Amino acid sequence: NAGVTQTPKFQVLKTGQSMTLQCAQDMNHEYMSWYRQDPGMGLRLIHYSVGAGITDQGEVPNGYNVSRSTTEDFPLRLLSAAPSQTSVYFCASSPDGGGRTGELFFGEGSRLTVL
Amino acid sequence: DAKTTQPTSMDCAEGRAANLPCNHSTISGNEYVYWYRQIHSQGPQYIIHGLKNNETNEMASLIITEDRKSSTLILPHATLRDTAVYYCIVSPRGGRGGKLIFGQGTELSVKP
Numbered sequence: 001n002a003g004v005t006q007t008p009k010f011q012v013l014k015t016g017q018s019m020t021l022q023c024a025q026d027m028n029h030e031y032m033s034w035y036r037q038d039p040g041m042g043l044r045l046i047h048y049s050v051g052a053g054i055t056d057q058g059e060v061p062n063g064y065n066v067s068r069s070t071t072e073d074f075p076l077r078l079l080s081a082a083p084s085q086t087s088v089y090f091c092a093s094s095p096d097g098g099g100r101t102g103e104l105f106f107g108e109g110s111r112l113t114v115l
Numbered sequence: 116d117a118k119t120t121q122p123t124s125m126d127c128a129e130g131r132a133a134n135l136p137c138n139h140s141t142i143s144g145n146e147y148v149y150w151y152r153q154i155h156s157q158g159p160q161y162i163i164h165g166l167k168n169n170e171t172n173e174m175a176s177l178i179i180t181e182d183r184k185s186s187t188l189i190l191p192h193a194t195l196r197d198t199a200v201y202y203c204i205v206s207p208r209g210g211r212g213g214k215l216i217f218g219q220g221t222e223l224s225v226k227p
Contacts, residue, residue: 004158033214035217037156041219042200042202042217042218042219042220043159043202043217044217045214045215045216048214058214059216088156090158090159092158092159103161103164104151104159104161104215105161106158106159106160107158108157108158109156109157109158
């Protein structure tokens with residue numbers, strides 16, 4: 001059971017380039033979300049999804065797009081990378097948003113540097 | 116979602132109990148208290164959660180005051196591996212679709 005898998009683990013981009021961070025979970029969880037964490041800061045929610053075909057914005061959605069075509073996958077797209085998007089990105093999943101079980105399952109993170 | 120206030124940092128001696136406080140004075144009746152921790156830039160790890168009763172699991176105990184305006188996470192016998200940032204989060208049941216709002220957390224240093 002792999003849990004939540006994020007790829008790539010490390011990426012360097014130039015300003016203006018686009019890329020997609022991949023997130024996949026094999027636990028049949030309905031809820032998935034993306035967070036970013038800047039140095040010395042807590043996690044901030046970018047986008048989240050309560051099921052296939054349904055997404056919504058979090059605290060810091062600007063510059064990012066998401067889609068949820070399957071239960072398993074929740075990719076995060078950077079349309080035109082900026083240095084301000086240099087961060088560590090975490091994907092998380094939950095069978096019910098963390099309420100009854102109280103738990104989000106996090107991936108290991110994707111470390112992105114934009115030059 | 117209600118806002119939480121935690122001390123920025125705390126120290127604890129190895130083998131002693133670590134008591135991490137959290138204030139959430141604006142918590143509403145349907146909001147749970149969750150605790151997560153993050154070890155050295157890894158993905159956050161769930162510890163425990165509760166609504167109004169005290170809770171205990173293999174990792175920690177959670178004490179919630181009767182008025183629910185504050186809580187304390189207790190690690191009964193802290194080890195060096197418990198050094199991490201601990202986040203206290205309040206959120207409605209269901210977490211609104213995996214949407215938990217993380218604050219700054221408390222950086223706990225367990226010292227030999």
